[in-house]
Amino acid sequence: MAATQRLELRQRQSLVMTPQLQQAIKLLQLSNLELAAEVDRELEQNPLLDRDEGANDTLLDSPSMDQQAEAVDPTSEREVADPDTVQRSTAENLPSSADEPLDTDYENVYTGGAAFEGPGSEPAFSTRGAAPSGDDEFSLEQRLSGTLTLRQHLSEQLQIEIADPTDRAIGACLIDQLDDNGYVTGDLVELAGQLGCPFERLEAVLHLLQGFEPTGIFARSLAECLALQLKERDRYDPAMQALVENLELLAKGDHARLRKLCGIDQEDLAEMIAEIKALDPRPALSFEGEVAQPVIPDVLMRPDRQGGWIVELNAETVPRVLVNSDYYAQITSAVRSKKEREYLNERLQSANWLVKALHQRATTILKVATELVRQQDAFFRKGVEHMKPLTLRDIATEIEMHESTVSRVTSNKYIATPRGTFELKYFFTASIAGANGTAHSAEAVRHRIRLLIDAESSKDILSDDTIVELLRKDGVDIARRTVAKYREAMRIPSSVQRRREKAGLVNQT
Structure with missing residues (x-):
């Protein structure tokens, strides 16, 4: 068979990870401390980027107290603990990609907030940017610098x-x-x-x-x-x-x-x-060797006057950067060679993409946190026993994002709530089957196990089998080995060890 040459036209699809997309993904999964370090590196390398030190800038036009949110539709099919107290977070009431600050004007500064605003007159659930706080002249780090190690x-x-x-x-x-x-x-x-x-x-x-x-x-x-x-x-x-x-x-x-x-x-x-x-x-x-870094929440949550929740970004964790268009215009006129012009354009594009990536990161974090609060409304109102089983897929489906994006957003990100400060991943718990097709959060079941053991007397120590029976009476279908695994994870001794310990305490008294 003779070899011949011919031309063929084929079509195919492929996913190309551009440097800009890689940067956006990288920033998304960074903690607030890592993000600050990354932005500092960009500020050192890019002469067109400046840090905004203005104290009077607003955070993406935060709405007034009377226009913070839109009440959710009571006829919504989504199952929530109290559907009248939360707002549905969808692509319709979030800033679109077209609204992202990409122009190079000096006034267009990314300050790290996002506003969910709707036409409702009775705001019940809102998300807005937090006001920046002033720097303390005598910071904790300065006072600790002289600590004896x-x-x-x-x-x-x-x-x-x-x-x-x-x-x-x-x-x-x-x-x-x-x-x-x-x-x-x-x-x-x-x-x-x-x-x-x-x-x-x-x-x-x-x-x-x-x-x-x-x-x-x-x-x-x-x-x-x-x-x-x-x-x-x-x-x-x-x-x-x-x-x-x-x-x-x-x-x-x-x-x-x-x-x-x-x-x-x-x-x-x-x-x-x-x-x-x-x-x-x-x-x-x-003696303290290194100064322990406190957990700084990325998201702040507090009750609303109307009975709902207000969720907002913590401005202290969001870098404030801008593109210096005046400096760009000044040095553009002095550029002579093609190589210098290419470098300047590349720095401008990089600066714009950083601003856009920071905006996307903040919007995504706020979007995910809002949905998490809505899903776990019963936990914030009634306690850990009412935590709802939740997966990454559940959140991803509701906010129309990929599971991997939700996973990156919830890693090393914290939310300050009336019940304490939690990592966002804390709210994702496995589902344990219950009676009548209901499901229970693994965290809620662990809490029930601890309450049962804390309430036991020295004469009536609960074995793992007994705990299984008590939980099944409450509608929780759980295996004995699961109870033992949860008990060991909470560092609770076995029934034999607890019996000895409590018998010893009784003898001491």
Whole structure:
């Protein structure tokens, strides 16, 4: 068969991830701290981007208090706890992509809010931008900058208590071996070999360091940590030593065996246990190594006067950036080469896309949060027992987005509510079958299990099988292994361990 050449025309569809689309997806899944760092990098790299420091800018034309929302249609087929108190979040009442701020005018600044506004005169559920708050001249970070760290505290004691330079060097290495709780980690024999000193000398330095403050530091185990604190209080007698050396029996609640090992009665054992509980098992935690970053909510929620909810973006977590059109016009007139013109146009396009991506991110977060609040209305009004089973697909279907988008939006994003601050993913819980075709949230079932166990008496400890029977009487169809899994996840001991613990408390009284 002879080889021939020919031309063919074929059509095919393919998904192309443009750099702009990749940037939008990347920004969507970032937390507010990561987003701030990313925007800072863009501001450094793009001369056409500026940070807006204006305090009087409004957030995407937030509506007035009388025009914040539109009441939902009572005839809606969607099942909600109270359909008259929430607004349906659809594409019709959200800003369209055509309204996104893409022009380069200096006045067009993205400030990170979105307004849901409708014609209804009785607003019941609204979403709007939050007013920015002023910066505190004396911030928490500034006040914490002079905090004494554990390493500094121990190093100061090392310089005072140990004069020999070699022992000081060994002590400095041992300080490096401390974990977050203040325990010495690693193989000390291997460390002595690395330092080229006898193990006995390293151990002697370790004993000196164990006398440093805070008491219990440089212990190699929990038992040694407690023993150091008891010795400092002059309470480490033979009976207490036997108790500390058998902490596993104390954890199991085996008081009978402990009384036998320590040679004491129940009253003495109760007093010794109380002393153990008063000690600090993690002495290093009294010193802060790094400043803990508080959770800053991305979305704020509060009750409305009409009985609904107001959901708004937290302006403190939304970067305020703008495209400097004046600077663009100024340097455009001075551009001579094609390469410079191409670079300038690329920077302008990148700046516009960043503004658009930030707007899309804020709008999407607000859209998802609004629907989550609407779906979980019963939880916010009545508590965790009324949490509704919810999946990513449920939210994605209602707001007409893809599940992957909802997943990215709810990761590392937090909402401050009257019931506390929660990650958005908290509201997605598995469904557990109930009577008459109803479904129960896994979180609500876990809460019921905890309430049942908290209410049990020392004479009537509930086994997992008994909990299953009680839940089934309430219409929750659950397996025993599921109850055990939930109980262990909440760190609740088994019925045998709880019986021992509560029997010990009764004996103490």
